[in-house]
Every structure is written in structure tokens, then in C-alpha cells.
Amino acid sequence: MKEYFIQHAKDYVGKTVTLKGWAYSFRKGGKIWFLQLRDGTGVMQCVVTKFDADEASFELKNVITQETSVMVTGVIKEEPRSPGGYEILASKVEVVAIAEEYPISKKEHGIDFLMNNRHLWLRSKRQHAIIRIRHTIIKAIRDYFDDRDFTLLDTPIFQQAATEGTATLFETDYFGEKAYLTQSGQLYGEAGAAAFGKIYCFGPTFRAEKSSTRRHLTEFWMVEPEMAYCDLDMDMDVAEDLVFYIVSQVLEHRRSELETLERDISKLEAVQSPFPRISYTDAVKILQENGVEFEWGDDFGGGDETIISNQFPSPVMVHRYPSAIKAFYMKRDPENEKQAMALDMLAPEGYGEIIGGSQREDDIDALISRIKADGATEEDYSWYLDLRRYGSFPHSGFGLGVERVVSWICGLKHIRETIPFPRTISRLNP
Numbered sequence: 001m002k003e004y005f006i007q008h009a010k011d012y013v014g015k016t017v018t019l020k021g022w023a024y025s026f027r028k029g030g031k032i033w034f035l036q037l038r039d040g041t042g043v044m045q046c047v048v049t050k051f052d053a054d055e056a057s058f059e060l061k062n063v064i065t066q067e068t069s070v071m072v073t074g075v076i077k078e079e080p081r082s083p084g085g086y087e088i089l090a091s092k093v094e095v096v097a098i099a100e101e102y103p104i105s106k107k108e109h110g111i112d113f114l115m116n117n118r119h120l121w122l123r124s125k126r127q128h129a130i131i132r133i134r135h136t137i138i139k140a141i142r143d144y145f146d147d148r149d150f151t152l153l154d155t156p157i158f159q160q161a162a163t164e165g166t167a168t169l170f171e172t173d174y175f176g177e178k179a180y181l182t183q184s185g186q187l188y189g190e191a192g193a194a195a196f197g198k199i200y201c202f203g204p205t206f207r208a209e210k211s212s213t214r215r216h217l218t219e220f221w222m223v224e225p226e227m228a229y230c231d232l233d234m235d236m237d238v239a240e241d242l243v244f245y246i247v248s249q250v251l252e253h254r255r256s257e258l259e260t261l262e263r264d265i266s267k268l269e270a271v272q273s274p275f276p277r278i279s280y281t282d283a284v285k286i287l288q289e290n291g292v293e294f295e296w297g298d299d300f301g302g303g304d305e306t307i308i309s310n311q312f313p314s315p316v317m318v319h320r321y322p323s324a325i326k327a328f329y330m331k332r333d334p335e336n337e338k339q340a341m342a343l344d345m346l347a348p349e350g351y352g353e354i355i356g357g358s359q360r361e362d363d364i365d366a367l368i369s370r371i372k373a374d375g376a377t378e379e380d381y382s383w384y385l386d387l388r389r390y391g392s393f394p395h396s397g398f399g400l401g402v403e404r405v406v407s408w409i410c411g412l413k414h415i416r417e418t419i420p421f422p423r424t425i426s427r428l429n430p
């Protein structure tokens with residue numbers, strides 16, 4: 001049987017089709033009633049009259065409730081006054097299941113209530129817009145790497161050692177041994193870069209973030225490219241090119257969704273390459289010029305990142321952070337031992353860090369001494385150290401947090417709406 005979807009209504013004009021979905025809203029009169037039917041791809045106005053529909057179908061107006069599942073058969077017509085530009089003149093309406101009184105109505109609901117009903121809230125127009133933009137962002141990421149000779153390398157979720165510090169590890173029992181949920185696929189990605197040259201991994205990552213902020217989830221999706229014979233400057237080239245591509249794809253394919261979200265699209269159109277690149281030392285000067293008491297060596301807080309990013313319409317890349325505040329695997333700046341060859345990309349409009357990356361330490365002795373300084377042992381990272389024993393090579397990569405990017409592009413105040421079922425310190429359900 002052929003399937004028909006509301007988003008393709010323009011192809012069905014003059015044809016009799018059956019649409020299957022849920023009752024979004026209705027207006028009921030004596031001889032005519034209107035049903036807004038939602039099928040996930042769009043909303044269609046269904047016109048049900050005493051003349052065109054059979055009697056049983058017409059009488060359904062007395063029983064149908066919001067979110068009742070229904071099938072409507074009729075002829076599709078162009079109708080400029082209807083929301084999508086088309087309507088269906090029903091000959092038959094069939095109820096699949098009457099819905100109980102639906103908890104989400106048009107009135108304002110508190111965020112906790114909506115979050116508790118996230119499984120239902122996903123049916124709303126605003127959530128559709130966000131999740132579709134998320135989809136386009138993820139597709140853009142995959143297309144970007146697939147079209148540039150990167151090999152997809154899936155990295156394990158159960159891992160035996162930390163990548164991004166022990167403070168945010170989720171620990172689990174692995175047949176009597178300790179295992180941790182992945183914080184990052186990077187270390188495995190480095191093995192992949194030695195094997196394939198250019199790889200990316202893309203999957204969920206986990207961090208036991210103990211505070212609740214508008215930027216942190218405990219489960220989030222990260223894409224991590226890793227490239228052999230790539231230095232920090234080349235790494236920044238790829239980061240910039242990728243983010244520019246993502247923004248342009250959303251502008252091309254998801255304009256109406258951005259409008260639904262009332263996003264100021266001009267702010268996204270203002271994103272232009274090349275993106276500014278400033279050193280951490282220059283970023284500190286920006287803070288001091290803006291009256292922030294900040295000392296070289298400290299890490300930026302959310303407020304600091306906002307001040308820095310507000311200086312530029314495009315995302316800004318800050319490089320060469322103090323090594324003391326960055327991860328053990330980052331290469332030291334040959335020109336200044338106190339600095340790591342790190343990069344963070346800060347999104348405009350105060351959305352904060354969307355990318356973190358670096359050139360990797362390729363010297364085995366330097367790496368071992370930092371592993372020990374972090375309180376770990378050589379054995380904990382023995383396979384990782386093999387990558388330096390068997391053909392060590394200059395290489396770099398980065399991680400882009402999908403939800404941070406969705407938050408910025410959609411212009412959301414909080415990260416919780418960027419993923420279908422968010423996980424935070426206070427939420428595991430639904």
C-alpha cells in the first residue's frame with residue numbers, strides 16, 4: 001500500500017489519499033468541522049462536512065480528543081488560507097484509538113512539568129524544530145568527514161582509564177573489574193589515526209558533571225576527528241571549516257525551523273570564515289581590558305568566555321592555554337613549556353565552548369611523566385604508549401559537542417532541549 005505524508009502534500013493535489021496521524025486541534029461547527037492532523041512530517045487541515053463525509057465519520061466530532069490517533073481519507077486541495085497551504089476534504093475519518101485527556105495544553109507549563117512529560121512534549125512544534133535542526137547538524141558533520149576521506153572508527157563505551165580527568169568518571173562494575181563509561185573516544189582515535197591517517201569517531205560520551213548548569217549534560221554526543229601529520233594550525237583549519245559548513249547547511253535546509261524558534265538568523269549569517277584565532281594570552285588581555293580581574297594561568301569561567309566571544313561575530317578559537325589547566329596528552333608548545341598546543345572554539349553570543357582539541361604529545365618520556373604526575377601509572381596507559389613506541393608521529397584532533405552546537409544554532413537558553421531525552425545530575429526519567 002502506498003504511504004502518504006503531509007510534508008509531500010503538493011504532490012497529491014487532486015488525488016484521494018489516506019493520511020495517518022494524531023489530532024492536534026479542532027474547531028467544531030454544526031455542518032462542518034475542522035481537524036488539524038499531525039503526522040510527524042507536518043500538520044494538515046482536514047475539512048469534514050455532512051455532505052462529503054459519511055455519517056459515522058462526521059459524528060466523530062463528538063468523541064475525538066486531542067492526540068487521538070486517526071486516519072483521514074479524502075482529496076487534497078490547495079488552500080492558501082490553511083496553515084500549510086493545503087487541506088484535505090475528508091470522505092472518511094477513522095479513529096484508531098481515543099486519547100485520554102492530554103496533559104500538555106496550549107497554556108503555559110513549567111519547565112519541570114514539561115521535562116517530566118518529555119516523551120509527550122516531543123510532539124510539539126518547537127521540539128520538532130529543534131530535533132530536526134539537530135538531525136541536520138549531525139548529517140552535516142557526517143557528510144563533512146565522509147566527503148574528505150576520513151574513516152569512521154567506532155570507539156568503545158566501556159573503557160579502563162580516564163581521558164578527561166578522574167573527577168567526572170562514571171564507574172561501573174565489569175565482571176569484578178572497574179570500568180568507566182567513555183568520556184571521549186580520543187585515545188582510541190589516536191590509534192585509528194596511526195592505522196588509517198584520518199579518522200573520526202562519533203558517539204555518546206559520559207561525564208559525571210556534579211553541578212547543574214545550562215551548558216552541561218551527563219550524557220552528550222561528541223564527534224572527534226583525529227589526523228596524522230597534522231599540527232595545531234591544521235587542526236584549527238579543520239575545526240573552522242567544519243563549523244562553517246554546519247552553519248551553512250542549517251541555513252540552507254532549516255530556515256523555517258529557525259523561524260519557528262524565533263532565532264535571529266542574521267546572527268548565524270554573520271558567521272564568516274576565517275574565524276578569529278587568538279592566543280590564551282591575548283584572551284586574558286581582552287578580559288583585563290573589560291575590567292575582569294583575571295590572572296594568567298587561571299581557567300576561563302562561563303562569564304569570561306562570554307566576554308571573549310562577544311568581541312567577535314564568528315566563533316573564536318583560543319589557542320595555547322596554560323598546560324597546567326589542560327589534559328596530560330596535549331603537546332607542549334616548543335616555544336614556551338608553560339603552554340599547551342591546545343585549542344578551544346567559543347561560540348558567539350555567549351554560548352561558550354563548542355570545541356576542545358589539541359596537538360598530541362608525541363614524546364613518550366614527556367607523556368609518561370605527565371601520566372605519573374596525574375597519579376596514574378604507565379600500565380594504565382600501556383597500549384596508548386605503544387602508539388609512541390611504534391612509529392610516533394605528529395598528530396592532532398578535537399572534539400565537538402553536538403548539544404552545545406545545537407544550543408547555539410537554535411538560540412536556546414538551556415542545553416536540556418537539544419537532545420530528545422536529556423540526562424543531567426537531576427534527571428534520569430523519562
Ligand code: 4AD
Nearest residue numbers: 184186216217220224354355356357398399401404
Ligand atoms: O573539551 P573536551 O573535554 O575535549 C575532549 O573530550 C577531547 N578528548 C576531545 C578531543 O580532542 N578529541 O570536550 C569536547 C567538547 C566540548 O568543547 C564541549 O562542546 C563538549 O565536548 N562537552 C560537553 N557538552 C555537554 N555537556 C558536557 N558536560 C560537556 N563536556 C564537554
Ligand code: MG
Nearest residue numbers: 344353355356
Ligand atoms: Mg574542553
